[in-house]
Amino acid sequence: MSVEIRAEHVEKAAKLILSGMKGAEFGHSAGYAVVVDGERLPPKAVVCVAVECATEEYWGPNDLFGGWGGNGANTILQDMGYQILAEAVENPARN
Numbered sequence: 001m002s003v004e005i006r007a008e009h010v011e012k013a014a015k016l017i018l019s020g021m022k023g024a025e026f027g028h029s030a031g032y033a034v035v036v037d038g039e040r041l042p043p044k045a046v047v048c049v050a051v052e053c054a055t056e057e058y059w060g061p062n063d064l065f066g067g068w069g070g071n072g073a074n075t076i077l078q079d080m081g082y083q084i085l086a087e088a089v090e091n092p093a094r095n
Helices: 007-019 043-055 073-079
Strands: 033-036 039-041 083-085
Touching (some): 007 033, 007 043
Antiparallel strands (some): 033 039, 033 083
8 A cells, every 4th residue: 555544544534434424335344343442343444534534535445455465454454553353343334
């Protein structure tokens, strides 16, 4: 990923997703959850909304791979120190 995101962007993204203000276009995560401030969220949605917080450039569901390796959302978040859980999680922005 050529865009740098920081913890402040991830935390802001989590709040926006939890409030339903961003991320509704992302589906539920079938296999993994990221823990941000005690909340379990879909990793791909968190990274894409964090990119938007960092750059004001929209990243949708097709702009990022959601799994492991290289530029996968799970890898990006784990490398930043966030816990990735092997469990399905609903997207609160869609509820």
